Amino acid sequence: MENLNTKVLFSKDQLQARIEELGKQISQDYGNEPIVVIGVLKGSFIFMADLIRSINSPLEIDFIGVSSYEGTSSTGHVRITNDLKMDIAGRNILLVEDIIDTGLTIDYLINLFKVSNPKSLKVCSLLSKPEAHQMTHTIDYVGFEISREFVIGYGLDLDERYREIPEILQVIE
Ligand SMILES: O=P(O)(O)OC[C@H]1O[C@H](OP(=O)(O)OP(=O)(O)O)[C@H](O)[C@@H]1O
Numbered sequence: 001m002e003n004l005n006t007k008v009l010f011s012k013d014q015l016q017a018r019i020e021e022l023g024k025q026i027s028q029d030y031g032n033e034p035i036v037v038i039g040v041l042k043g044s045f046i047f048m049a050d051l052i053r054s055i056n057s058p059l060e061i062d063f064i065g066v067s068s069y070e071g072t073s074s075t076g077h078v079r080i081t082n083d084l085k086m087d088i089a090g091r092n093i094l095l096v097e098d099i100i101d102t103g104l105t106i107d108y109l110i111n112l113f114k115v116s117n118p119k120s121l122k123v124c125s126l127l128s129k130p131e132a133h134q135m136t137h138t139i140d141y142v143g144f145e146i147s148r149e150f151v152i153g154y155g156l157d158l159d160e161r162y163r164e165i166p167e168i169l170q171v172i173e
């Protein structure tokens with residue numbers, strides 16, 4: 001990678017093992033209750049694909065697109081880039097994020113989704129940065145807690161690059 005200093009934070013095997021645990025936990029919690037799993041694009045697309053294959057409960061999927069980052073900083077302005085196709089009223093919604101950093105994106109989405117009166121609303125994020133959180137809501141399922149450093153790979157980008165890297169890498173300043 002040109003001019004980017006990185007180190008591996010989570011390998012393919014570590015990611016896969018933790019995602020299987022998350023899938024088991026989610027399957028136990030929902031049982032036979034049908035879930036609408038909603039991926040927050042673009043970052044969640046790889047995690048979402050692996051996560052749903054480790055869930056045994058009946059499920060449907062949809063996606064919502066949001067964007068708020070320029071480089072490694074949140075602009076604080078969450079923009080919807082692609083809307084849901086489904087009606088979520090009266091359904092069990094599981095929002096899937098790649099990362100919760102400041103939490104501004106997930107807070108915005110939870111407030112938006114609540115207006116449509118889902119039966120239940122939970123959040124699953126592969127990564128979370130507790131030291132950076134400024135949000136009011138809690139996260140129901142977290143893969144790994146990490147420090148404030150910017151990370152890339154496994155769907156996560158830096159200015160739209162590096163999403164295809166199969167591991168999670170930490171960017172070293
Ligand atoms: O907790 P926050 O500080 O709001 O950051 C988390 C959000 O930022 C990233 O999305 P981004 O806006 O970069 O869009 P992308 O998923 O298309 O990369 C990430 O995928 C989360 O949705």
Ligand code: HPA
Pocket residue numbers: 069099101149150151152156157158
């Ligand atoms: O650390 C991060 N990496 C990639 N995208 C992000 N969006 C919020 N935080 C991050």
Ligand SMILES: [Mg+2]
Pocket residue numbers: 043069156157158
């Ligand atoms: Mg991004």
